[in-house]
Amino acid sequence: MVPATITNVFSLTVVLFLTAVIVFFIGKSYIVSLSQSQGMRPHSLRHYYGIYAAAWTFIPAIIVLLMWTALTQPVIARLSQSLLLDAYPDMNSAMLQLRLAQLQNISTGLIVAPDDTMRLIADAHAELRTYANDLKFVISLLVAFAGAGFAIRQIKPEQKARIKWEGFLRRLFFVAAAVAILTTIGIVSSLLFESIRFFSQYSMIDFFFGTHWSPLKAFSSSGGQSEIDGVVQGSFGMLPVMAGTLLVAFIAMLVAVPIGLFAAIYMAEFASERTRNIVKPTLEVLAGVPTVVYGFFAALTVGPFIRDLGFFAGMDISAQSALAAGGVMGIMIIPFISSLSDDVITAVPRSLRDGALGIGSTRGEMITKVVLPAAFPGLTGAFLLGISRAIGETMIVVMAAGVSAQLTANPLDSVTTVTVQIVMLLTGDTEFDSLKTLSAFALGITLFVVTLMLNVVALSVSRRAGGRY
Amino acid sequence: MSWPCPYLGVQEAVISNPIKDMSADERLHLISVSLNKRHRKEKQLKLAGLAAITLAIGFLVVLMTNIFSNGYTALLQSEVRIDINVPKAEILGADGAIDIQKSQAFNWNGLVKKSFRAGFPDVKGMSDRRMLNDLVSENAGYELRQAIEKDPSLIDQSSFWVKTSDDVDMLLKGRIKTTLPEKLRRIKDSQLVWINQLEQKNDLRKVFNTAFFTNADSREPESAGILGAIVGSAMVLMITIIIALPLAVMAAIYLEYFAPPGRLTDFIEVNINNLASVPSIVFGLLGLAIFLGFFNMPRSAPLVGGMVLALMTLPTIIIATRASIRAVPTSIRDAALGVGASRMQAALDHVLPLAAPGILTGTIIGIAQALGETAPLIMIGMVAFIVDVPTSVTDPATALPVQIFIWSDSAERAFYERSSLAIMVLLIFLISMNLLAVFLRKRFEKRW
Amino acid sequence: MTNPTKLSTHDLNVFYDEKQAINNISMAIESNKVTSFIGPSGCGKSTFLRCFNRMNDVIPACRVEGQIMMGDQNINDQKLDPVLLRARVGMVFQKPNPFPKSIFENVAYGPRIHGLVSSKSETADVVEDSLKRSGLWNEVYDRLHDPATGLSGGQQQRLCIARAIAVSPEVLLMDEPCSALDPIATTIIENLINELQERYTIIIVTHSMQQAARVSQNTAYFHLGHLIEYGATKDIFTNPADPQTEAYISGKIG
Known part of the structure; x- marks a missing residue:
């Protein structure tokens, strides 16, 4: 058995890297002696032959190593799962999950096996892991040596080492660029996969048009309720959640748009260079404050403040309200709106301003009657991006908006949003089978599609503005 | 004139033009009447702008004062x-x-x-x-x-x-x-x-x-600290940099130097731009479903947190890197190509070193953004109550912003004070990172 | 034949920060004539033109010293409201710059902001008359509410002229109005200038000597911020007094 300190990914990477460094020097001196003995100048600079050999040593081995590491976990889990199922034939899925977790803990020595069967399986489990680790060590080193041997045999003066290496790099760079595509595919497929599982158990119409959202509690008087495995599930009508999301976003825009827009107008049209240089970075600080800080401010200062105000006015307002969350979210979005609007306004060409002033407009008329109408599509784009941000924002609403799903337009009510529900449903124990966790993914894909559409529309609206001047 | 002239001549004014028919004095008088009002409106617009800026900065001041006045006593x-x-x-x-x-x-x-x-x-x-x-x-x-x-x-x-x-x-x-x-x-x-x-x-x-x-964290406010969270954040950011920086630089070089114009390249660009505006919680869902669900990676681990945040900050760093590569004058690339360097050598040996400060600045800004990020980390379980300082990237851990979230959810008044202080610490980190970025940008601004 | 003086400058100096763009220029512009400013690029002719309706105020670094008289008023007096001045001295720019509104709205813009029209029918009359006087009416009368940006370059420039004359200014400044246009559109505008001169005092900056010769009665030649020569167009072109002017006109510099 190879000691674990060597078989962990990090030290194995170091081992492979050192091997590659050695191979680099071997390759380099090999080409020197080869070209001397054959009396032939090598095609490329000699260090390229070293790099070529080292790359063949390191890269295939590291790929094998990473793949092995990533795949052994799920494979071992499958194997132990089948072992467990053999040992305890009549187990429900929750019990299986529990025992799997137990196995993990027994084999790492955290807990003692509760019975003999479990101990046997745990031993088998641990043995499997040791096997996998040893094999990982052996195989990745084997691959490294094979690569080195292959590359060194290839080395000869007429070989175009640099061209090959650069061709490889180019392909590698392409793969790096394609990670963006892979990420999108990852997002879409993971959201879609779980959502399809959700919709196979829950009616799509009930989800999108249902007016009752109570995923955690059994709810018997609504039609949007279903029964699976004898357990009464909650109901998942997302309209109240969507309504809450839109209410909070609306309040946020009510704060952010006027303040952001007027600030941008002042900065673009009235402020001196010096004022701009001070105010712009200051507003950027507002944009750099983490959302959890805004959430903290909303939940522990603004919310209670509104509640106390309501108390004096004789109203019973909860400390968690759409107004607190939306208002603070608006503050967060101000710099976003103001900097985008500033860009759009300053992009209105000089000639239009000259035209307006030349006919005798005041500066104010120039702004309100010529510059702003000209900038209108760009400004619309900025506002749409702001809305998309407000809808996707999580921490402020998690901390300050509340969790009660209700169809309301009253800003003083506590509401819940799509992001709050995703967090609520997925924190704590997460097993992928329950309808409750699957519904979070259905909410997730709704959120993704809505924000994506807003971004696309915003982009096309402001792009259309480009040809107007 | 040598070209045909389609000009039809000034048409006779058959209608009356009230402005043309006025005398010059009449016209000026009419304009003067409303002039004060027009200038007043302009002043109002200016005042509204000033008020908006004051309000925005006022919010910032209130926010900072609030946090400071709540937090300093926790020292x-x-x-x-x-x-x-x-x-x-x-x-x-x-x-x-x-x-x-x-x-x-x-x-x-x-x-x-x-x-x-x-x-x-x-x-x-x-x-x-x-x-x-x-x-x-x-x-x-x-x-x-x-x-x-x-x-x-x-x-x-x-x-x-x-x-x-x-x-x-x-x-x-x-x-x-x-x-x-x-x-x-x-x-x-x-x-x-x-x-x-x-x-x-x-x-x-x-x-x-x-x-x-x-x-690290504790149930008793008087024993609770942020060391565990800071170490967790540091590990997360380390993983983020290790993954995002090389990927971003390679992707940016590809897009600027090697990408053939065409559908595939366009598609990559569209994807990068769209990913930049996907809500962060969606990246958390990705991490939960793929890294935890499919690859069975450990829950609550900085490794997974770093991977998720790397994917999230990747577009930011790619965009910044491309901008700084583009800012290097093409003459430098052409000079390298002119003395017989290959495209790859020109990109790696000549352009990249000159673009490095810009790339660094963009990376710092992306990392600062990742440092303040909370929602994706909550999704992958870094929200657990952990009393030990993590020692490896696969240990369960939490991060500084998540610690703030956990504490601000607690009932004890003393945790309120401590989360304010933790926010101050977080802001100090963020501000110094941004100042570093500004400093780098100033220091290396346009040397050619 | 000389007409009465409409505008005159006295020892006018213009600075951009420390750099002097216009040196001590004193000249008088005749009313109801076309005066053209010519000279090599960067000679300050546009800067000088923009002094007549204080458009240089917009540029923070720009400082104008000296007197510009219009009647018995110094229009370079900072106390004077440039808004009022610009209603009297209209301007047409190098690049056609119609507002992103309809054709109608473009022309109606000036009369409306200055409060010169009080009813819809009055506005419509002013718009129609201005478009007729700028020779655009026949081309656009059936699409007055289409966006102005849909017009061709030459039409756009005539629209800008219509927009400027809609408030019936006394003086019309034109800053290279044809430089962005094709030859046909240029001819149309030049003919239009000839027609407009009856009612307006026109100053036109041009880099084309042929254009100056075709449209103007008086010509001023500028070089490096100095006024070199000023007189009747035909004299300047046939018999320049200054060797620099001669060199420019014969194409040796410029």
């Missing part, structure tokens, strides 16, 4: 002096050194509480004694044990400063109003009397809150 921690005689026989082994086994079995907390109660011989009755006990931290015994095990000479000391409970701490810092009716207070009237007695005996003091910077 201090109240302690109470208790006369304690440590029973050596129950702790020392035969060789006169501390016997860890015996020490572990010994009821340290009982000793502290008993010694504390000895200072108040008049207090009788179960409930009064419990209220008296509540003045001292629940962790006082544990911390006394740690101190003595670390420095056995302390065992001869007859009096010790131990932490008060968080409620006493809050009272001494003025965060609990004694004017409130007793029912609404966490410190009762009888406790106030005892605290007064302690104050008169000079048995209360406030010292620098070291535990806040050297401990």
